[in-house]
Amino acid sequence: MNNIAASPPPQPTGNMLVMFQPNRKPKEIERLISNAVGAKVVHSRDFHAAGPDVAEAFAEAGALSLDRLGIVVIKAPEGDGISVAATMLRARKEVVEVRPEFWMHVLAGWDERYAAWVRDGLSLLADPALRALLPPGGIAAPSFVPVAEQISATWGLTATGVDRSTFSGAGIKLAVLDTGLDLLHPDFAGRSIVSASFVPGEDVQDVQGHGTHVIGTACGPLAPAEQVRYGVAYEAEIHVGKVLNNAGSGTERWILAGIEWAVESKCEIISLSLGRAVQPGEPPDPFYERAGEYALENGSLIIAAAGNESWRQYNSIRPVTSPANAASIMAVAAVDAKMKVANFSCGGINPAGGEVNVAGPGVDVLSSVPVPRNYDRFSGTSMATPHVAGIAALLAQSDKSLRGKALWTALERGARNIGHPARDVGSGLVMAPGTAVSMDLQAAQPI
Amino acid sequence: MTKNVMVLVDEQHRLDSVTAAVEACGVRVQRVMRGMRTIVGAVSDDAAIERVQQMDGVASVREEKSFAVPPNHRDIPQ
Known part of the structure; x- marks a missing residue:
């Protein structure tokens, strides 16, 4: 149906x-x-x-x-x-x-x-x-994403207070460096989009799908026609940097060039849903330490996925991946709708930057994918990261002084304690600013 | 075999002079990302990497690697 x-x-x-x-x-x-x-x-x-x-x-x-x-x-x-x-x-x-x-x-x-x-x-x-109008046989049955969420927003937006926030990300530039964006997706029609491809011979059009999903979470619309709300910063200016090719891989020079472009474009937030596994005890990579510092010096904050290498159901917690393990780059872990740490989510095993900083919704996340599928649900710290990036845009809109390291601190201060050690979730679940409705509700509670 | 390499220049040295010296060591410089003090290029022998490693002003040098995301699938963590 x-x-x-x-x-x-x-x-x-x-x-x-x-x-x-x-x-x-x-x-x-x-x-x-x-x-x-x-x-x-x-x-x-x-x-x-x-x-x-x-x-x-x-x-x-x-x-x-x-x-x-x-x-x-x-x-x-x-x-x-x-x-x-x-x-x-x-x-x-x-x-x-x-x-x-x-x-x-x-x-x-x-x-x-x-x-x-x-x-x-x-x-x-x-x-x-x-x-009856169609030729007999041979046509594949269409598949659709059922509307499982009968509320007005995805669980991730509800859990982080985004659906109650008065902020939209207006006036904030948010860069997502990934496989690009499906520029034909109906939910992005009319949006302010700046794009650049760092992949030789490929334009920013997303074929792989990962980028469209991630951008949907960070910047999807307030009221999509065919789905509940799934995007955080619905009025942010989207900067699409294609740094992963249509097969989903990218060289480090494409990624670094994408970071340089986003910083020079004065993007307040740079979302990186990619990483490479590291070993316990392995120090952060100096190249990404420097890239993160360069961003912070220029009022940009790089937010990166902590990585998916853990098997927590078997008591295996793997270290935060690179580049999220750089001390100058924020690392995001994933939790599910019951606020349990996702089994795959990497942990703060290594020192000097290898800590998890905050957690975001990263299990069974509904967002956009290229047409004609339009929507799908994925899990991963790749999905948690754009929730944090989008909320960072709301915070940056709420207070002009929140840029770079100050924005990082505000994200950590605003995070909610969900009862897990800092090794797994850092300061806790990231929360949106300006949740006027929830404050009213709190005020209405009997003491 | 050509290898792509990345060179990080420290804060104490001028980027332009280190870039020239890196080039003189046998690195074909393809791009200099000034803000990140990072040079990307290619070498045709490993000895060039070792020569760059010994240079003043070079904080780090190594072969360039790549990143990949998994296929889009509900059961594969992304």
Whole structure:
């Protein structure tokens, strides 16, 4: 089942949509399309703006590849051609889905328009009455994230008081250095986004998914159309630094260059949901000590994931990873909705920076992922970190003097004691400032 | 075999002069991140790394590594 509002009856355009598995090479897609329907493929990325040019080129060539979405639109051939072509394509292992294209409400650009088509098309497939319009068999069942949270915000936002805070992160620049952001995600339409890719040959568009999830938690909207609220600093200016490639890995120079860019861009907060395991007794890396100091000297605070190497259910607690173990970088552990320390969450084993500083919600965290999936739940200190980064943006908005080390101190002072040793959660669970409602509730309590 | 390396310059020495000296040791300098006092580059032999290690003004030098996040999966901690 899905939670998308009923759509008007679909009108097939006569064209066909083919969805490919992620990361297929454009040449490979061109060859498959050419074999199946004899069409030439034009690429959306070759057209800089929506307009008649792309439509003309599509009409002439017969197929338009929306490379970032992994979708090709094929102009209907005459007669029975389309069903033959659909059968051929559906048999290929590279193809996820083949279905008719429907007319939908026109949105802004081509890419947005197709993102909506894909999303709405999948919801239409869930309606049995509409299946009659589709070619028989071969279409994968759509998967949707159920609305499990019947309240107005995710558990993480409720636990940290974000849903009761009067702050939004307005006027604060928050950088997330990760796999990028899905710029077509409906929840980020109209947002103020600054981006840069430090990965040679790849743009900031998130293919892997990790970055979109993390940015969703730090900066997602106040009232997403199809989900409960999951984002903290919904009015912060998002700085997307792509430092991990589409396969999810990145070299240290990309990451350091991303930090440099974020500091030079005057981002008050830099969120780093990445790390590398270290050994007990291993000292912090001087490169990241220096990077963290450079950020603090310039009024930026780097907040990093403590790491996921522990197996606490077997009494194995592993040390905070690098770069979170740098004394100049804040380390974030993960707790679940019952305020239990996550089994995977690294602990403060090593001295001189290897401590955990605060904890954030990091188990079963709902946030955005690239279209057409749109939302998913993940666990990890990667998820706890953007909660802290977003709350740091709220604090920075609440008081202009809270920058760099002062912001760090304020995060620790505001944290709530959840009954665990500092080794596991540092000062405790990070809390949002300006939770007026909770103060009222406290005042209303009988003594 | 070419190796990518990172060099951290200490606070007591001028970044520009250390960068020039690092280059003279056989490091092909590709980027200098001034605020972080970090030089990234490439070497074609390990001896160059050892030469840089001995230099005045070099706080740290080592081969560049990489980071990775796991595949997106509900059961794999991210």
